Amino acid sequence: MPELLRNTMVLPTFLKVYRFYLDGFKRMTVGRTLWKIIFIKLLVMFAVLKLFFFPNFLQTNFSTDEQRADHVIQQLTGSEQNK
Amino acid sequence: MGEIDLATVNWARAQFILTAMYHWLFVPITLGLSFLCAFFESMYVRTGKEEWKHLTKFWMTLFGINFAIGVATGIILEFEFGTNWSNYSWMVGDIFGAPLAIEGIFAFFLEATFFAVMFFGWERTSKGFHLFSTWMVAIGSNLSALWILVANGWMQYPVGMAFNPENARFEMQNFWEVLFSPVAIAKFTHTTSSSFVVGALFVITISSYYLLKGRHVDMAKKSIIVASVFGLLSSLFAAFTGDESAYANAYTQPMKLAAYEGLFTGSKGADLVALGLLTSGKKVGDGQDPFAFEVSIPRGLSLMAKRDVNAFVPGIEDLVYGNEAEGIMSVAEKMEKGKAAIADLAAMKQAGKAGDEPAKTAALERFLVNQDYLGFGYLDTPEESVPPVATTYYSFHTMVYLGTFFILLTLLYLYYSYKDTLEDKKWLLMLGVSSFFLALFASEMGWVVAEVGRQPWAIQDMLPVKMASTNIGAGHVQASFAIFFVLFTTLLIAEIKIMLRQIKIGPEGV
Numbered sequence: 137m138p139e140l141l142r143n144t145m146v147l148p149t150f151l152k153v154y155r156f157y158l159d160g161f162k163r164m165t166v167g168r169t170l171w172k173i174i175f176i177k178l179l180v181m182f183a184v185l186k187l188f189f190f191p192n193f194l195q196t197n198f199s200t201d202e203q204r205a206d207h208v209i210q211q212l213t214g215s216e217q218n219k
Numbered sequence: 220m221g222e223i224d225l226a227t228v229n230w231a232r233a234q235f236i237l238t239a240m241y242h243w244l245f246v247p248i249t250l251g252l253s254f255l256c257a258f259f260e261s262m263y264v265r266t267g268k269e270e271w272k273h274l275t276k277f278w279m280t281l282f283g284i285n286f287a288i289g290v291a292t293g294i295i296l297e298f299e300f301g302t303n304w305s306n307y308s309w310m311v312g313d314i315f316g317a318p319l320a321i322e323g324i325f326a327f328f329l330e331a332t333f334f335a336v337m338f339f340g341w342e343r344t345s346k347g348f349h350l351f352s353t354w355m356v357a358i359g360s361n362l363s364a365l366w367i368l369v370a371n372g373w374m375q376y377p378v379g380m381a382f383n384p385e386n387a388r389f390e391m392q393n394f395w396e397v398l399f400s401p402v403a404i405a406k407f408t409h410t411t412s413s414s415f416v417v418g419a420l421f422v423i424t425i426s427s428y429y430l431l432k433g434r435h436v437d438m439a440k441k442s443i444i445v446a447s448v449f450g451l452l453s454s455l456f457a458a459f460t461g462d463e464s465a466y467a468n469a470y471t472q473p474m475k476l477a478a479y480e481g482l483f484t485g486s487k488g489a490d491l492v493a494l495g496l497l498t499s500g501k502k503v504g505d506g507q508d509p510f511a512f513e514v515s516i517p518r519g520l521s522l523m524a525k526r527d528v529n530a531f532v533p534g535i536e537d538l539v540y541g542n543e544a545e546g547i548m549s550v551a552e553k554m555e556k557g558k559a560a561i562a563d564l565a566a567m568k569q570a571g572k573a574g575d576e577p578a579k580t581a582a583l584e585r586f587l588v589n590q591d592y593l594g595f596g597y598l599d600t601p602e603e604s605v606p607p608v609a610t611t612y613y614s615f616h617t618m619v620y621l622g623t624f625f626i627l628l629t630l631l632y633l634y635y636s637y638k639d640t641l642e643d644k645k646w647l648l649m650l651g652v653s654s655f656f657l658a659l660f661a662s663e664m665g666w667v668v669a670e671v672g673r674q675p676w677a678i679q680d681m682l683p684v685k686m687a688s689t690n691i692g693a694g695h696v697q698a699s700f701a702i703f704f705v706l707f708t709t710l711l712i713a714e715i716k717i718m719l720r721q722i723k724i725g726p727e728g729v
C-alpha cells in the first residue's frame with residue numbers, strides 16, 4: 137500500500153479516537169469532579185506517600201539482588217555471619 | 220532469629236487491615252454493579268425502550284462514581300509490601316510477578332478502551348458495540364480480580380513452586396498449578412459471587428428508597444426485578460462456592476476450618492454448630508467446654524468437610540498436639556523440624572560464603588528433608604499456630620447468617636414484585652434499604668475469616684507474619700497509618716457525598 141494512502145487512513149482513525157475522547161471529556165458532568173478526585177488521590181499517593189513514606193526497603197538499602205537475598209536469609213536465620 | 224519488633228509487626232498489620240478493608244468497600248460494588256449495568260443495557264438493546272436506557276445510564280453513573288473513588292486504592296497495598304513487608308515481597312516476587320502483571324495489563328486496556336466507550340460512547344458508537352463494551356468492562360473487572368485472588372490463594376495454599384534456599388525465593392515451577400489450585404478457584408468463585416450479591420443489594424437498597432419516597436417508581440421496580448434475580452442466583456451460588464471453600468479448607472487449611480467452626484476436639488461424625496456462643500476465656504487444651512450454648516446439626520461438619528457423615532474432622536487440639544491414630548503430626552514436632560531447616564539454611568549459606576562446597580551440599584540435603592516445615596521453626600510455642608478463634612468463628616457465622624438472609628430477602632422481593640404489591644410492603648422496603656450495608660458487612664466478614672483464620676501464616680506453613688515484615692520501627696508505620704486513615708476516610712466521605720447527591724437527583728440528572 138502506498139505510504140500516502142496508508143497515512144491518510146491512519147490519520148483519520150487517530151483523529152476519530154482523539155475527538156472521541158476530547159468530546160467525552162468535554163461533555164462530562166459528575167465526571168469532572170471525579171477526575172479531580174482521581175488526580176488529587178494519585179498525586180497524594182505517588183508524590184507524597186510513595187516518595188516520603190513508602191520507599192522500597194530492599195531496593196533502597198541494597199544495590200544487588202545477591203545483597204538483598206543475603207539480607208533476607210540473614211533475617212530468616214538470624215545468622216550474622218551471612219551479612 | 221534476629222530480634223523481632225512486634226510493635227512494628229502489629230502496626231504494619233493494622234495498616235494492612237485498614238487499607239485492605241477500605242479498599243474492599245469499593246471493590247465488591249464494582250464487581251457486582253458492572254454486571255448489573257450490562258444486564259440493564261442488554262434489556263435496552265433487546266426491547267429498544269428508552270426507559271431501560273435511562274435506567275442503565277443512572278446505574279452506570281453510580282458505578283462510575285464508585286469506580287473513580289476506589290480506583291488505585293489497592294496500589295497502596297503494593298506500597299506496603301515493599302516497605303513494611305520486604306522479606307515477604309522478596310520471597311514471593313517470582314510467584315506474584317506474573318499474576319499481578321497480567322492484572323495490571325488487563326486493568327490498563329480495560330480502563331483505557333472499553334470503559335471510555337461505556338461512558339463517552341452512548342451517542343457515538345452503535346448500540347451493539349456499546350453493549351459489548353459494557354459487558355467487556357464487567358468481564359474484565361472480574362477477571363482483573365481473578366489474578367489478585369490467585370495470588371492470595373497461593374499464600375493460603377502454596378503450590379506450583381519450589382523454595383530456592385540460595386536466594387530465599389519461592390520460584391514458580393508450574394503456572395497452571397498456581398492458577399487452577401482448588402483454593403484459588405474456590406476463592407475466586409466465592410469472592411466474585413458474593414460481590415455480585417453486594418452489587419445486587421446496592422441496587423435494591425437505592426430502589427427501595429425510591430419506592431418508599433414514591434419517586435422514580437417505574438425505574439425502581441424494573442431495577443429491583445433484575446437485581447433480585449441476579450442477587451438470588453448469586454446468593455445461591457455463593458452458598459455453593461462457600462461450601463466448596465470449606466471442603467478445600469478441610470484438606471489445605473484444617474486449622475482455619477476448625478477455628479471458624481469452633482471445633483476444639485476432633486471426632487468422627489463431627490457435628491456442625493448452627494448457632495452457638497463460645498465459652499469466654501476458652502484456651503486450647505484447658506479442658507473447658509468450647510461452647511456456653513450451642514445448637515448443632517448432627518454429623519453436619521463431617522459431611523461438609525469430607526463429604527462423608529462418618530469421616531474424622533480434626534479439631535484445634537488434634538492439630539496442635541497431634542493425633543497419632545489419625546496420622547496428625549503435632550506442632551511441637553513440626554517446630555523441631557522447622558528449627559532444623561532454619562539451622563541448615565544458615566549452615567548452607569555460611570558454607571557457601573566460606574567456599575566449602577561439600578559442607579554446603581550436605582547442609583542443602585538436610586534442609587530439603589525438613590523444608591516443608593520451615594515456617595514452624597519460627598513459632599515460639601505450639602499454641603502460636605492457632606488463629607484468633609472467637610474472631611474467626613463469629614465472623615464466619617455472621618457471614619453465613621447474612622448470606623442466608625439475602626436468599627430469603629431476594630426471594631421475597633421477587634414474590635411481591637410478581638404479585639405487584641411490593642410498594643405496599645413498607646417493612647420489606649425498609650429491610651431492603653438496610654440490605655446493602657449488611658451485604659458490605661458480610662463481605663468484610665468473609666475477608667476476616669479468610670485472613671484472620673490463616674494466622675499466624677503469611678504463607679501457609681512456610682512463613683509466619685512476624686517473619687514477613689521489615690524491621691523499620693513502629694513510629695514510621697504509625698505516621699503512614701494516620702495519613703492513610705485520613706486519606707481513605709476523606710475518599711469515603713467524598714464517595715458518599717457524591718453518590719447521595721446523584722441518588723437525590725435521580726435518573727433525570729444523567
